[in-house]
Amino acid sequence: MAKQKLLIGFHAVTARLRQDAAGVTDVYVESARRDRRMQDFIRLAESLNVRLHPVDAERLRGMAGTDRHQGVVARAEDVALALNLDELLDGIEGTPLLLVLDGVTDPHNLGACLRVADGAGAHAVIAPKDRSVGLNTTVAKVASGAAETIPYITVTNLARTLRELAGTRHLGDRHCRRHGKNALRRGFQGPGCPGDGRRRRGMRRLTRETCDELVGIPMAGGVESLNVSVASGVCLYEAVRQRRLKR
Template structure:
């Protein structure tokens, strides 16, 4: 694991400063930025004894390698990677757990957007396989606009085995597939639920699909056969929220 990483984007850095300020080693801010959000971020950093260095925007452009940094970057210690043990703790704490499972989503922008959806929907954790999946990176944190710090991302060694363990804990596994006969709106979705979304263009892997208790789909009226995984996950998640509440 890398000893340090660069974070960028005001939302992402503010979230880390609020949740885990001990991780942040240094802030680099663009000269001339004097808006309220930037000032609040710098004040928070200084309250935690973190050095703030002001520099030219080109320095930030070069360090962020073309990603939108919003005039601020942070050098930080990497976050701890969460695993099956952390999932067990969440299951013990939650009476009515709600999970989003991403089977092979490799695009960091999609992962960041899914984390943002999960945060908005009140998901207790996002579960991904350790291999062949995007993980938390500066790009993911930036797209997630703070949700990467509020929603646990659990990386598991064997996804189908983890889904079976969730089933043994009373969690109903809802898989999504374009060829499913059951519509999401005709499905009972209250109680303990894990929503499984497949990879971009490929869908769920065979073992994942076979482990699901139920397969559902969205009604697609136009010529487009599928939606982006982050868009689809938002629709599915909020139908579950509607029914759970």
């Protein structure tokens, strides 16, 4: 029997239904919720012949482990994504776009990073096995379906993995755009776009020393730094912009 996982919330469940409804075995919906959003969701699930189970809020809370389930929980088969970097790179034609996170321990941050990586068309998110959050129901909910589409690959030695990739860090040695395109040419048109995961410490020393290029995002206001998912979005979409211009 295929391994199953829980999907929580409208976004995560709807994204999986549209991607692979056959892999969704059961959907549980809050019977007391009758608003338009729920009715639209039920119609979608019924049109895809997915088994629906009306249950009370207490049952959903027990399944999800939280009150923030929006009235929707689903059981679905695990999606077969690349499990390691070699497997991933073997399946990519052209230049890969990878988001590398160092020290992201908050599941909400990881979920948001997966979502922005999916939106930018990244091939995977990579993180070290130590001092990083793993995939869980909170990550999947915040990712709004991206946890089902973007491989999340953990590596034992991040510095070794980064040898051929470029790096970014808060207040790095070069600023985006300020020093011209050459400052970002290798990092944003090359094989990767790593992102910083710890606001105050930045990337670890070995990670920084392994990067071909260090760049930073200029901060023109009063705040000292951006959230890791926001910074990841800035860098990923700059990478996409430069690659399109190059083509």
